[in-house]
Amino acid sequence: MVTPTSDPLFSESEANDGWDAFYERLRLIAQRAFRSERRDHTLQPTALVHEAFVRLAQHEGVDWNDPKRSLGIAAQAMRRVLIDHARRRNTLRRGGEALRTALRDDVADTPLDLTRLVALDEALLKLAGLHARQARVVELRLFGGLSVEESASVLDVSERTVKGDWRVAQAWLRKELA
Amino acid sequence: MSARHDRVSEIFLDVCDREPGQRDARLQVLCGSDLALRREVELLLQHDETRDAGSDVRTLDVASAGTANTPVATPGRIGPYEITGTLGEGGMGIVYDARQPHPQREIALKVLRPSACSATTHERFRREAEILGRLAHPGIAQVFEAGIASTSAGPVPYLAMEKVAGTPLLAFCRQARLTLRQRLRLFVETCDAVHHAHQRGVIHRDLKPANILALRDASAAVRTKVLDFGVSYLTDADARLTISQDRSGLLGTLAYMAPEQLSGQAPPDIRLDVHALGVLLFELLTDAHPYDIHGRGLADALHILRTQEPRSATQFDPRLRGDLSTILATALARDPARRYTSVAAIATDIRRYLEDRPIVARPSRAVYLLWKFARRHRTIVSVATLSVMLLVAVAVVASLQAVRATRAELDVRLRTVALEHALAVAEDARSTAEQNEGQAREVTGFLKEMLHSVSPEQLGRGRALEDMLAEAGRRLASTLADQPLTRADLHETIASAYASLGAYDNSAPYSREALRLYETHGARWSAGWFRSAALAARIELHTGDIQDAADRLRTLHAESLRELGATHRETRAILFARIEAEARSGAFRRARELLNTVLQSDDRGGDAPKYLVHALVQLGRVHRLEKRLPEAQELFATAVDTARDRFGAEDPRTLAALRGLAKTLAEAGDVAVAEPMLVEALEVSRARHGADRPVTLDLMTALGEVRWEYGRYADAREVLTESLAMHRDVRGVRHWRTQRTMVLLGRVFRDQGRFDEALSLFDELLQVRTETRRADHPSIQRVRVHIATVLCRQGRLDEAQALCESAYAQIVAYFGHGHPDTIWYAKTLADWYRLSGELDAARDLAQAALIDCIEARGVERPLTHSLQHCLALIERDRGGVVEAERLMRNAFEARQAMQGPCARQTRASRKALTALLRLRGAAKDADVQIVAEPCAAPQSPAAGEFRCELLESE
Structure with a gap:
């Protein structure tokens, strides 16, 4: 087998690097979100990413090579897409074990349970009213898949602040959703 | 921002990592005497799971898991294979050059990243690999083996594949300067390989030039090989995008995806591969991509791929005009339903082309003929005329095709149409073409033919269609001033389209204007005039005066x-409209007679089967309304058989007849047959026609109704909630089927005690009907009675009674006495008076209604039995047990004879009669049979609810 050479048709699209990085990131989040519901064929993770992607594309005047702006918007888009998807699935039951585990620290290995996402989204809105930055940190990390370092950079605060916000917000959300 | 929350956060972070002993002391210091504050912090601490895991060692980093940046050292051996080098690296894994010991050969070893194939998917991986192993085709790179090797990094899934030394197909064709025919032959070969896989149930899902290699075999003949078959399965859809493997990047993959794949609603389907091959063919023939994405940024390109129509191949090479262009358009159709259904079909068409035989694919018939026609008449018909008509046509056609399209796609399509129109008008300003009304009308006639061939079953996405009709109407207002009859035809077309959506208020002005135009320009008695006149009468029927409408239709x-003859399409349409009006105005007998004339007609040619089935179904409905359930059952069964015979078992008309049959069976008490029948029909309809098609929606609502009737409220609510959501989306809230679903769901809510939800639905319905119909229309009074039943359950008895009285008064004013609706309301009100203890008022009202009923309709009418039942209960409450028993026995026996022993109303009378007999304490021998309930009784409402139940069910 030979690794194919690239098709010349697309080799000029140099500007895509930033996008590709996003795509990869979104894809991993979506993959995680869907690990828990393999039997659902109504929307595939790839599709979810595409949807987020399309929403992102609608933000005009954003410099995609500026990670501060773009990562934040990516997280928002992903949140909206996931929540919309969860709402469409009409699974609005609240609480439950799955969400609490979804809020554990090792997010990468834990499925996001879509059936709980709507409740989480509502709780997050409430938290935003109490402490906007804590809610932002959750959005960036949970929906945007950002690291502490990246979150700190997006929010222009220290990593220590992000860690503190993350910890308080997690406890608060778990309490709220218990 | 909340200062309180800030303070809680601060304290929480201060103490969360302290030892328990220290923590208490610290909390004491920080919270002092504010116990509420301390409780809040403690509550958070209880939910702080991070504490046990140590401080901040564990950080979250989703992005690091399994991305391409994770360095993996080249192993010496994986499974039985010796690694000799690296061929490439991709998002889902690495491809190694490897050597297999037995049999000795060079292979390509694809090793999937552990993250791309988690432990839970290993079993599936094995199973799928087995299927892939069975793909044996010279045009497919063979998968020799798939397995999971144990390595120091844990289990690693791998694929051992045939190593292909080739060049990507497109590059090969360019380098070898292959001719068009040579390229087509290679393409056909590729299609054969892909088809081989499809026949074994394997869809590629990621076909692109990079995955199709060309090489010369031993005899120097050119062959193609498709790579990576089934890899998308093994790694699952989400991990399959091989972004960094080929430098063309993400777009190199997206550019071959079908629109439905990009918008995320696509189940794996052969037509995804059909589309990808279509793109490939386009590139083979033109050296360009069907979408103008070359050199664009990803966001731009994605937008184009998702929203625009593919370019025409002829703009790159005029020689492609004709069949090849058609083949491309069919393979690349944005709507998968219009695409080739198999790869073999593309190959067949290309072979036919190569052999100069006619191809099978034709563009969407309507659009194809439309363009043909437009081209033929280009010099004669003014461009403005044509463009307005195109707008109307495209509005309808687009909305039909849009059932599965996203809203965004539709908007774009609409804008495209508007743009085309603008261009056409601009061109018209320069055009000197003579405006010939005769020719224009010929065009219109053609268009109308096309539009009317679209059955209402195909109508979808109501609101989008309304938007487009509004646009068409606005444009129509300012054009064609010199062609009144063309204007009339177009007004009529728009009016019909609105009416089919239930948008009667929008429809009426167009049908009036159409009538006026026909009449002032000497076209009274034309088919168009009849259609407009019938439409106006139907609008009157649904929103205004029912008796006037019936008179008009007669x-x-x-x-x-007289003017058109009995077999003319318009005459038939008017006949069915008249039958509906007769039934609604209470003249059931007349309706039955008319339907029987259709059934007994000797005419069996042409459209006759359609009308025959329609008449059978309508007649079945009339009989069901009249509670002659065995006859209704017989008619529906005949309709089902006839439709199945003429149109097939899965045709919408067959399914609609089946729905009628099931509802009749359920009303007759045979729910054990009815429910599974509907469930099965619903499954068939979903699979065959789609979840959002009208025929499917109707079946859902019917299933909800049957479940409600049998007390299965939770199940009923589930299916009705889904149905209503789809109805709102597809048909819009003004469609009567949507409103019917609202009523049914409202009842379910009510019977589940969810009064607020019930009232909110009924209020919405009342508002919609009030906005679109005459204030005293009977359909509005119905909603008020529904609301009264909810108020009754809530204990708001005075309000409920006032509503019933007012509804009755309105109905009397509308229909007069003697009409079945009036009698039904009288009975309802009499029930109410009885329940309120106003027994004299109740008896007077019921007796008067009974006399009206017998005079107007005869003793055998079901309403007579309802009134007897009602009066029996009144007499019982007045102490006249003997008279009560006589009346109830009459009602029971008549109902049993007419509707069958287990019908809902028969059961109600049996129950009441049994109670009366017990009350008298003297059950005679003959009565024992009555007392024994022979039917599997549905769950009856709780005792306290029963009195409100009476308001409606009897």
Whole structure:
């Protein structure tokens, strides 16, 4: 087998690097979100990413090579897409074990349970009213898949602040959703 | 921002990592005497799971898991294979050059990243690999083996594949300067390989030039090989995008995806591969991509791929005009339903082309013919005329095709149409073409033919269609001033389209204007005039005066028989409209007679089967309304058989007849047959026609109704909630089927005690009907009675009674006495008076209604039995047990004879009669049989609810 050479048709699209990085990131989040519901064929993770992607594309005047702006918007888009998807699935039951585990620290290995996402989204809105930055940190990390370092950079605060916000917000959300 | 929350956060972070002993002391210091504050912090601490895991060692980093940046050292051996080098690296894994010991050969070893194939998917991986192993085709790179090797990094899934030394197909064709025919032959070969896989149930899902290699075999003949078959399965859809493997990047993959794949609603389907091959063919023939994405940024390109129509191949090479262009358009159709259904079909068409035989694919018939026609008449018909008509046509056609399209796609399509229109008008300003009304009308006639061939079953996405009709109407207002009859035809077309959506208020002005135009320009008695007149009468029927509408339709029917003849399409349409009006105005017998004339007609040619089935179904409905359930059952069964015979078992008309049959069976008490029948029909309809098609929606609502009737409220609510959501989306809230679903769901809510939800639905319905119909229309009074039943359950008895009285008064004013609706309301009100203890008022009302009923309709009418039942209960409450028993026995026996022993109303009378007999304490021998309930009784409402139940069910 030979690794194919690239098709010349697309080799000029140099500007895509930033996008590709996003795509990869979104894809991993979506993959995680869907690990828990393999039997659902109504929307595939790839599709979810595409949807987020399309929403992102609608933000005009954003410099995609500026990670501060773009990562934040990516997280928002992903949140909206996931929540919309969860709402469409009409699974609005609240609480439950799955969400609490979804809020554990090792997010990468834990499925996001879509059936709980709507409740989480509502709780997050409430938290935003109490402490906007804590809610932002959750959005960036949970929906945007950002690291502490990246979150700190997006929010222009220290990593220590992000860690503190993350910890308080997690406890608060778990309490709220218990 | 909340200062309180800030403070809680601060304290929480201060103490969360302290030892328990220290923590208490610290909390004491920080919270002092504010116990509420301390409780809040403690509550958070209880939910702080991070504490046990140590401080901040564990950080979250989703992005690091399994991305391409994770360095993996080249292993010496994986499974039985010796690694000799690296061929490439991709998002889902690495491809190694490897050597297999037995049999000795060079292979390509694809090793999937552990993250791309988690432990839970290993079993599936094995199973799928087995299927892939069975793909044996010279045009497919063979998968020799798939396995999971144990390595120091844990289990690693791998694929051992045939190593292909080739060049990507497109590059090969360019380098070898292959001719068009040579390229087509290679393409056909590729299609054969892909088809081989499809026949074994394997869809590629990621076909692109990079995955199709060309090489020369031993005899120097050119062959193609498709790579990576089934890899998308093994790694699952989400991990399959091989972004960094080929430098063309993400777009190199997206550019071959079908629109439905990009918008995320696509189940794996052969047509995804059909589309990808279509793109490939386009590139082979033109050296360009069907979408103008070359050199664009990803966001731009994605937008184009998702929203635009593919370019025409002829703009790159005029030689492609004709069949090849058609083949491309069919393979690349944005709507998968219009695409080739198999790869073999593309190959067949290309072979036919190569052999100069006619191809099978034709563009969407309507659009194809439309363009043909437009081209033929280009010099004669003014461009403005054509463009307005195109707008109307495209509005309808687009909305039909849009059932599965996203809203965004539709908007774009609409804008495209508007743009085309603008261009056409601009061109018209320069055009000197003579405006010939005769020719224009020929065009219109053609268009109308096309539009009317679209059955209402195909109508979808109501609101989008309304938007487009509004646009068409606005444009129509300012054009064609010199062609009144063309204007009339177009007004009529728009009016019909609105009416089919239930948008009667929008429809009426167009049908009035159409009538005026026909009449002032000497076209009274034309088919268009009849259609407009019938439409106006139907609008009157649904929103205004039912008796007037019935009168009007009777006249029209006679006139159309005289002017057009009995077998003319318009005459038939008017006949069915008249039948509906007769039934709604209470003249059931007349409706039955008319339907029987259709059934007994000797005419069996042409469209006759359609009308025959339609008449059978309508007649079945009339009989069901009249509670002659065995007859209704018989008619529906005949309709099902006839439709199945003529149109097939899965045809919408067959399914609609089946729905009627199931509802009749359920009303007769045979729910054990009815429910599974509906469930099965619903499954068939979903699979065959789609979840959002009208035929499917109707079946859902019917299933909800049957479940409600049998007390299965939770199940009923589930299916009705889904149905209503789809109805709102597809048909819009003004469609009567949507409103019917609202009523049913409202009842379910009510019977589940969810009064607020019930009232909110009924209020919405009342508002919609009030906005679109005459204030005293009977359909509005119905909603008020529904609301009264909820108020009754809530204990708001005075409000409920006032509503019932007012509804009754309105109905009397509308229909007069003697009409079945009036009698039904009288009975309802009499029930109410009885329950309120106003027994004299109840008896007077019920007796008067009974006399009206017998005079107007005869003793055998079901309403008579309802009134007897009602009066029996009144007499019982007045102490006249003997008279009560006599009346109830009458009602029971008549109902049993007419509707069958287990019908809902029969059961109600049996129950009441049994109670009366017990009350008398003297059950005679003959009565024992009555007392024994022979039917599997549905769950009856709780005792306290029963009195409110009476308001409606009897």
